[in-house]
Amino acid sequence: xxxxxxxxxxxxxxxxxxxxxxxxxxxxxxxxxxxxxxxxxxxxxxxxxxxxxxxxxxxxxxxxxxxxxxxxxxxxxxxxxxxxxxxxxxxxxxxxxxxxxxxxxxxxxxxxxxxxxxxxxxxxxxxxxxxxxxxxxxxxxxxxxxxxxxxxxxxxxxxxxxxxxxxxxxxxxxxxxxxxxxxxxxxxxxxxxxxxxxxxxxxxxxxxxxxxxxxxxxxxxxxxxxxxxxxxxxxxxxxxxxxxxxxxxxxxxxxxxxxxxxxxxxxxxxxxxxxxxxxxxxxxxxxxxxxxxxxxxxxxxxxxxxxxxxxxxxxxxxxxxxxxxxxxxxxxxxxxx
Amino acid sequence: xxxxxxxxxxxxxxxxxxxxxxxxxxxxxxxxxxxxxxxxxxxxxxxxxxxxxxxxxxxxxxxxxxxxxxxxxxxxxxxxxxxxxxxxxxxxxxxxxxxxxxxxxxxxxxxxxxxxxxxxxxxxxxxxxxxxxxxxxxxxxxxxxxxxxxxxxxxxxxxxxxxxxxxxxxxxxxxxxxxxxxxxxxxxxxxxxxxxxxxxxxxxxxxxxxxxxxxxxxxxxxxxxxxxxxxxxxxxxxxxxxxxxxxxxxxxxxxxxxxxxxxxxxxxxxxxxxxxxxxxxxxxxxxxxxxxxxxxxxxxxxxxxxxxxxxxxxxxxxxxxxx
Numbered sequence: 001x002x003x004x005x006x007x008x009x010x011x012x013x014x015x016x017x018x019x020x021x022x023x024x025x026x027x028x029x030x031x032x033x034x035x036x037x038x039x040x041x042x043x044x045x046x047x048x049x050x051x052x053x054x055x056x057x058x059x060x061x062x063x064x065x066x067x068x069x070x071x072x073x074x075x076x077x078x079x080x081x082x083x084x085x086x087x088x089x090x091x092x093x094x095x096x097x098x099x100x101x102x103x104x105x106x107x108x109x110x111x112x113x114x115x116x117x118x119x120x121x122x123x124x125x126x127x128x129x130x131x132x133x134x135x136x137x138x139x140x141x142x143x144x145x146x147x148x149x150x151x152x153x154x155x156x157x158x159x160x161x162x163x164x165x166x167x168x169x170x171x172x173x174x175x176x177x178x179x180x181x182x183x184x185x186x187x188x189x190x191x192x193x194x195x196x197x198x199x200x201x202x203x204x205x206x207x208x209x210x211x212x213x214x215x216x217x218x219x220x221x222x223x224x225x226x227x228x229x230x231x232x233x234x235x236x237x238x239x240x241x242x243x244x245x246x247x248x249x250x251x252x253x254x255x256x257x258x259x260x261x262x263x264x265x266x267x268x269x270x271x272x273x274x275x276x277x278x279x280x281x282x283x284x285x286x287x288x289x290x291x292x293x294x295x296x297x298x299x300x301x302x303x304x305x306x307x308x309x310x311x312x313x314x315x316x317x318x319x320x321x322x323x324x325x326x327x328x329x330x331x332x333x334x335x336x337x
Numbered sequence: 338x339x340x341x342x343x344x345x346x347x348x349x350x351x352x353x354x355x356x357x358x359x360x361x362x363x364x365x366x367x368x369x370x371x372x373x374x375x376x377x378x379x380x381x382x383x384x385x386x387x388x389x390x391x392x393x394x395x396x397x398x399x400x401x402x403x404x405x406x407x408x409x410x411x412x413x414x415x416x417x418x419x420x421x422x423x424x425x426x427x428x429x430x431x432x433x434x435x436x437x438x439x440x441x442x443x444x445x446x447x448x449x450x451x452x453x454x455x456x457x458x459x460x461x462x463x464x465x466x467x468x469x470x471x472x473x474x475x476x477x478x479x480x481x482x483x484x485x486x487x488x489x490x491x492x493x494x495x496x497x498x499x500x501x502x503x504x505x506x507x508x509x510x511x512x513x514x515x516x517x518x519x520x521x522x523x524x525x526x527x528x529x530x531x532x533x534x535x536x537x538x539x540x541x542x543x544x545x546x547x548x549x550x551x552x553x554x555x556x557x558x559x560x561x562x563x564x565x566x567x568x569x570x571x572x573x574x575x576x577x578x579x580x581x582x583x584x585x586x587x588x589x590x591x592x593x594x595x596x597x598x599x600x601x602x603x604x605x606x607x608x609x610x611x612x613x614x615x616x617x618x619x620x621x622x623x624x625x626x627x628x629x630x631x632x633x634x635x636x637x638x639x640x641x642x643x644x645x646x647x648x649x650x651x652x653x654x655x656x657x658x659x660x
Contacts, residue, residue: 062525170613171382200381200552205596205607212606227526234598234607257600269600271530273555275582276601285527288497 010089011050012189012221013074018083020044020069024293041292043069045245046083048319051238053188056215056222058236058253060229060268062289066245067225071193074223075109076100087189105135108182112194114174118166124177125162128152131184151180155210172203176210183214193225208235229272233257241265244292244300251325261325261332263305299330307331341412342369343546344393344514349416350405351385351392351570353617360617362388362401363570367644372513375540375547377557377578380567381593381614386550389567390516392416393548394431395423410514429459432507432545434536436519438499441506442491448475448502449487452509459510474505477542479535497528504536508543515540518550533560554597558582566590569615569625576650586647587654588630624654632656 025031025038044066051057059067072078074085076092085092087103095103108131111117118127128148131137138144149159155176166174175195182190192211196204212235214220226232232239232253239256241249241264249262260266271285287304290296299317302308311330319328331337351363363385370376380386391397393408395415408416415426427433435441443451452471456462462470468487475483478501491499500520507515520536521529537560540547549560557564558578565575566587574587585591595608612629615621621628627637636655647657 062527172613201554202381202593202596202610203613205598205609206611208598209606209609228598229526230598230600233600234604267527271526272600273530273533273553273559275555275558275597276599285530288495288528289525 010053012053012088013223014050014086014089015070015074016048016084016086018044018047018070018073018085019081020066020073020078021081039293042245042295043292044073047242047245047247048083049240049247049250051189051221051223053221054215054219055237056224056235057238057240058224058226058232059240059242060226060232061242062227062268064244064289064292065242067227067242068193070242071109071191071223071225075107075191076104077109101135105131105137105185106187107189107191108185108187109191109193110175110178110182110195113198114171114178115166115198117178118174120166122165123162124148124152124164124166124169127166127177128162128181128184131181135185137185147184148180151183152177154183154214155180156206170203171199172206175199175203175207179207179210179214183218186218187220189221189223191223191225194227195224196231197226197228204231211235229268241268244290244295246300246328247319247326248301248329249325249327250319251327255325261322261327261337262329263307263331263337264301267304299328305331307336309336342409343372343374343411344370344548345409346389346393346406347409348406349389349392349403349408351388351397351401352404353401355400357618361570361620362617363392364620365643366406366567366570366572368565368572368575370514370546370548373541373544373546374563375537375549375561377561377564378548378550378567379552379554379557379564381552383569383614383617384567385570386552386567387518388570390433390518390548390550394427394433394516396427396433425459428455428512429510430512430514432510432512432515434500434503434507434515434517434520436522438496438503438523439491441503442499444491447488447490448494452487452502452506455506455509471505471509474509475502477539478502478505479531480505496524497532500524500528500532501535504532504539508539508545511543511545513545515545515547516550517547519552520549521556522551522553529556536560554582554594566593569620570617571625571653572644573626573654574647574650574652575644580649584648584650586650586652586657587626588632588656589626590652592629592631 020043022041022043024041026036061067073080125148128151129144132144138147148162152159152161157176196207224235236253239253240247243264249265260269267285296303298313298315302312317328317330319326347367349363349366353360353362366389378386392403403416407414449471453467456467456470472483472487480486480501521532533556561578564578564581566573568589574590585594592610610629623639624637624642627633642653642655644651644653645658
């Protein structure tokens with residue numbers, strides 16, 4: 001069950017040119033009658049990153065930027081249209097179903113909505129024990145119960161809670177049950193898709209603290225999806241900013257927050273309400289996220305970008321290394337920013 | 338505060354009768370809003386902040402009912418008005434903005450028709466005057482090509498644009514008070530910032546006071562003059578925004594502020610308030626916050642504190658009482 005002896009800092013998860021295209025065409029008959037073309041949404045369009053062991057990569061962006069699709073592609077809930085996911089140096093595509101099953105045990109997911117992600121007709125015992133049973137890790141019923149009690153204790157719940165149903169818990173407690181379930185197979189990698197965005201701030205603080213404690217104790221690696229930059233700043237080591245299916249900036253947390261370079265990253269940071277009322281200078285945000293069915297030509301951000309010029313509307317910038325970070329922006333590259 | 342507040346809520350109680358007894362959802366809530374002032378009402382889910390808004394505009398969902406206290410608008414009681422009289426006040430004197438801009442617009446009518454209807458219901462103007470006014474309102478809320486957009490249906494607008502239409506609707510009859518219930522919660526951060534600054538600017542220009550209900554302390558800090566922090570159906574602390582945020586007196590406010598991840602300060606762990614807000618049927622005796630309070634003492638468990646002066650703010654906490 002222990003991870004192979006790897007040199008510290010080797011990437012646990014490596015994603016290369018990952019893409020997912022959804023077919024959102026009207027039904028065949030409507031297409032024929034209305035002479036409508038097929039329509040595709042490039043939900044994720046060529047995303048590459050890697051996460052080192054024990055670290056947290058956060059993906060941020062607004063609704064529809066493809067961050068949740070990346071999460072689902074990583075754990076295998078969607079099959080990628082293009083590109084590859086490697087886990088611990090092994091390309092997931094090269095594995096047969098039996099090997100895939102073993103791999104699944106090492107990666108788990110926590111979902112956004114703690115009300116929808118727990119079966120209301122199951123007791124907590126069965127919910128948390130399901131991955132253990134599914135993977136045949138512990139077969140004896142008493143041992144299973146003991147294991148579930150242990151898992152519940154590790155997320156700050158009581159072992160006696162195993163005999164309750166999900167509706168007897170508050171949102172924050174349910175999210176802890178989700179975390180306990182995700183930890184049941186002793187995974188190395190957790191994909192957390194907006195785990196706290198449905199929670200109140202004081203409860204969010206409890207869940208974030210638990211997640212950080214668990215990471216320290218168990219050496220977990222996280223992919224943390226969020227739209228809340230303050231939360232991202234609190235939990236992550238590295239941050240990737242997504243816009244319309246692509247990464248526009250990927251940098252260490254300290255770099256990104258100290259010196260955001262991509263105009264979109266700056267806009268996102270400027271949009272955060274200034275809670276300490278420090279009188280920070282901010283530029284007003286403009287425009288809205290365009291329709292992903294008809295993305296703008298060139299750089300997808302150019303219609304909202306204060307630095308856009310002719311090149312930006314014609315040529316799509318690619319993510320490349322720039323002064324220690326990765327960025328996809330003509331303006332920054334040319335020194336116009 | 339000014340001599341005559343625009344809105345005054347005195348000892349408001351809201352109850353929900355149920356089979357297992359009566360639930361007290363709002364208990365002794367008092368505050369006031371001066372003309373042109375923006376008061377934030379903040380709290381976690383179930384604290385009663387939205388309910389306070391619904392009680393003020395007279396739209397409590399049955400079986401909820403006002404069981405005590407008074408709501409006064411410009412010195413006149415409005416909590417005991419008959420339905421028809423209250424209907425005239427809503428829209429004309431109190432505008433409302435709700436969380437979900439899609440469900441607050443009628444999908445079967447163009448936005449222009451909804452605006453014109455609202456304007457003509459409350460103001461004595463002709464159809465064409467009302468339409469001109471509607472176009473002007475849409476322009477003010479920053480909708481491009483308002484002359485053309487006025488004839489579009491709600492589904493043809495994006496979420497942010499719909500919320501602009503809702504703001505235009507709320508302002509249509511020039512009300513003196515706007516009750517905005519989580520106006521930006523359904524929107525993305527970049528849109529939220531636009532809507533918040535729009536709301537603040539328009540209300541200043543139109544001289545409307547705002548009661549802004551939200552769970553987002555950041556939005557409060559950006560927008561409001563004063564803020565009321567609610568907990569378990571009661572006001573825990575109320576005061577000028579800067580004082581409540583920087584020098585909170587109530588232990589709940591202190592915990593709430595500490596649990597918000599900050600953009601400025603780096604911390605390994607967030608401050609944490611253990612436990613959860615009590616359910617309405619199990620509100621503890623004495624101070625409702627006492628089981629979670631780090632500074633609890635005997636009196637908190639037996640006797641309920643009222644709002645007590647605590648420097649610049651007022652807090653419902655025995656700790657701040659001068660001894």
